[in-house]
Amino acid sequence: MSIDFPHRQSAHCESGVTANLLSYHGQRISEALAFGIGGGLFFGYFPFVRINRLPLITFRSAPGAIFKKCVRRLGARVRSQTFASPREASAALDRALAAGIPQGLQTGVYWLPYFPPALRFHFNAHNLVAYGRDGEDYLLSDPVFEEPVRCPRGDLERARFAKGALAPKGRMYAIESFAPDGDLAKAVRQGIREVCNRMVRAPIPLIGVRGVRLLASRLERWPERLGREQAVLHLGHLIRMQEEIGTGGGGFRFIYAAFLQEAAAILGNPDLSGLAEELTETGDLWRQFALLAARNCKGREGANSTFSALAEQLRDCARREEQIFRALLKVV
Amino acid sequence: MKIKEVPQDAALLDQHREVTYAVDEQGRYVLAPSAGWDPANLANLQAWQLIAAQMREALKQVQSGQASPLLFHMQHHQMDVALLASYVGLYRWQVRRHLRPGPWKRLPEALRGRYAQLFGLAPEALDDLPKEILLPVALADEEGRT
The missing domain is CATH 3.90.70.10 (Cysteine proteinases)
Structure with missing residues (x-):
């Protein structure tokens, strides 16, 4: 059957x-x-939660949340x-x-x-x-x-x-x-608001752009705190969480930008297309980060792939994304 | 990421293609297949290197009589004591005991059967360990580049 x-x-x-x-x-x-x-985009860095002795770094919301929220919001x-x-x-x-x-x-x-x-x-x-x-x-x-x-x-x-x-x-x-006559525009707004609140208004410093900044300052000190070998393992782990199968590339930034493009049409608001473009740029930045981090892992680092240079790139991502999600809050 | 930039660095996925989001010439997002990307492949291989090292260490300990073959199977299936215990429905201290050669030799048939079933082996095959470590990915030598 x-x-x-x-x-x-x-x-x-x-x-x-x-x-x-x-x-x-x-x-x-x-x-x-x-x-x-479903409000899928997220950033969380939880150094006290360990997976195979490595810190929990996540670019998406908790398992099951996307389905539950998306389906409910559509009625x-x-x-x-x-x-x-x-x-x-x-x-x-x-x-x-x-x-x-x-x-x-x-x-x-x-x-x-x-x-x-x-x-x-x-x-x-x-x-x-x-x-x-x-x-x-x-x-x-x-x-x-x-x-x-x-x-x-x-x-x-x-x-x-x-x-x-x-x-x-x-x-x-x-x-x-x-009943497929749910209010699509309302659902889209709810989804965007949820993600924006998490990214720029999180009450704890482990989540959203503050989480990215925390990760940056921790990452900077990995070599001295953990030793070169462990620091490289941590870096590889970060690349995996960001780029491995299931994220659509760039830690979900590209899929979210694709969503914003669709949202622009649904809500009839061209501002969203512009923000989608900006988010695409930060997705490219995240990928650039992964590329340089991988170079560091291979032991072929240059001036732009030292741990402090990598931390600086994460801060750049955080800075740009903070602007994007603050602007996004105003649009919806 | 533009469609032209979607990476096609085949290394791990065989015939499998994942899809990624990329923008076309009009700036619109489309789904584009990717065969893999070197930085992600590298991170994945790094995880396998760790597993291989743990398996090698386990094999050494079993061969020198410091640990039971269960240690090798546990590492082979990427498990730790807690995970293995929850799979076979035992307490951690029991599994830890079974990791010692003596208690392993005296293990009751029924418990042996539980481990064998979990690992998809015949109960008597649990004591046969491979001479070499086989992995689903090709790792370069320790000093070589991957």
Whole structure:
């Protein structure tokens, strides 16, 4: 059995799942729009939270937030469940698919057999859509893949019950009811306001542009505090969080700029197009930062890739983004 | 990022293409496929280097009788004691005990079976360790460039 599901490849899993599920239910929106309405852009530096002994640095909001906020802001009702056992989880998925409702699933990446082996790490906040079953194989629309994929039941159960940080506990979610005449402009405004508040009005110095500045001053002292070897590991970790698959490049700045372009048309406000362009420039700056940071990691640093030069670039990003998001607040 | 600048540095993804956001000649955002980007590839390889080093160290400790083969499997699957314990439903101190050669040899069948199932191996195969470390990525030599 299989549902006719519109698979579209996307840059980021959660916004991709959100856009594809909404499109299936009659609200055809792009991934970028789903990302923006869901308030996906974020910056957080939490040096006291450790992942594999490295600090938590995130460019996106908490897992699950994009879907929940985007769908709610568009006026749809969501049903989300977790399960105590893989058997129960599979039974519920089978029932939902038999009833013809595609289901979003949170999974770990490590156990998914169709993932490129080089990317199989213990990361538990991956999202995909199950839209059918063929014998013991599930038919999946995994939005970071070009085409739909298949996954045997046993592997999918493992992935749905991956353990560790952000364990999915079989989480399955779907759009329950949807009247696709929600106020798109209002939803767009809500999404933008949320991101702006986080980026420039955060009450704690770990979040938004203040978080970027904090990271810059910490990064500057990594070599003396941690030693060269650890400092390079920290730098590599930062590049991964910013650029590895799932961010659409530049720590989500480009996807957000794409969203602002669409928002300009929806809200009929050309100022947003200008801000989209500026944000594209800071995305390029972030990428330039990654390029130079990588050079530093390889031990081939020049004057522009020392730790203090890199910190200076982060401060430049923070300064420009502060202006952008303050201007954005005034527009909406 | 312009479409022409979308990086195509294939290294890790095989046939896989990720999509990224880039602007076309009219300045409009479009989705463009990318085969990978060197700085991101480098950061990824760095993570694999760390895993490889941990596996190598584990292999050495098992061979010299300081640790049980479980240590190798744990590192091979990128786990620490806490993660492994939650996968097999044991306490951390139990897993830590099983990392010692003595207790590992006396491990009850049922527990051995749990580890074997997690790692996708036959219970008797848990004691066979590879001679060399195999990784899904090609790492250059320690001193060479990647």
